[in-house]
Amino acid sequence: MNKCNSTGQYGSAAGTAERYRRYRTAKNHVGEYIEKEYKVSDIPVKEVNLKFITGFEYYLKTERNCAHNSAIKYVTNFKKIIRIALSNEWIAKDPFQNWKGKLKVVDREFLTEVELQALISKEIKNERLDLIKDIFTFSCFTGLSYAEVKKLSEKEVVIGIDGNKWIKTKRTKTKTRCSVPILPVAEAILEKYSSHPKVSEKRLLPIFSNQKTNAYIKEIADLCGINKNLTFHLARHTFATTVTLSNGVPIESVSKMLGHKNLQTTQHYAKILDKKVSDDMAVLKDHLISKNFWGKG
DSSP: OOOOOOOOOOOHHHHHHHHHHHHHHHHHHHHHHHHHHHSSSOOOGGGOOHHHHHHHHHHHHHTSOOOHHHHHHHHHHHHHHHHHHHHTTSSSSOTTTTOOOOOOOOOOOOOOHHHHHHHHHOOOOOHHHHHHHHHHHHHHTTOOOHHHHHHOOGGGEEEOTTSSEEEEEEOTTTOOEEEEEOOHHHHHHHHHTTTOTTOBTTBSSOOOOHHHHHHHHHHHHHHHTOOSOOOHHHHHHHIIIIIIGGGTOOHHHHHHHHTOSSHHHHHHHHTTOHHHHHHHHHHHHHHHHHTTTTSOO
């Protein structure tokens, strides 16, 4: 039985190709559902109703092993096509009118400070895995995605307003500008690979394919005793939480460094920082006690 894969949204030419793949996959799922449920290869668009839609969603979750959010995204893609039919008056009524597809909020995993330290301090003799460990660590301290690390060029490393090195680039996903001061750990990694044969002005870090990188990251997690499903994107979450927000960097600054279009996107990271809330409240508690707020003492 095939597994269902969810895909994200990207901008530019890569975005067009990704959207095409996503809609093509949704189309294939619809076709397979029709063949299984209706025993025909196709049905008229006028026969699509709420029963068809809810049945399709159930099919995705059961037969295709889609997670809830993946299933909702595929049904939503199908919904957009049906809306085109509606606007062209090929159908008289919107069959999605009473369908409510809500995405579930997914907690973003990240490395804790202890796990991040374990990763950094781990000595790996295998050259390939050591390289991947460094690239992953670089992302943990810059917040750059895989695509952004891969295309990072010399012209994107500039001297900032403070006289130190900054990365100024465009987010591959949203095309928004992001500016990130280069922390010492990240700068040391750039220096380490500055003479690597695969490094040039157009490519500051040597990097494997995304698939291979994620496979190697899982090996590194085992070596470091990290019991989490490590992927390259988890490094970006680690930058947002453990490296910045947990250390008191204002959420507005984190949002700008991540290249988010609005603060609400960044707030998803802040929601999971219970430790930060606990620490902040402990400071408040000590402050109130010192002021003898309760009239005790």
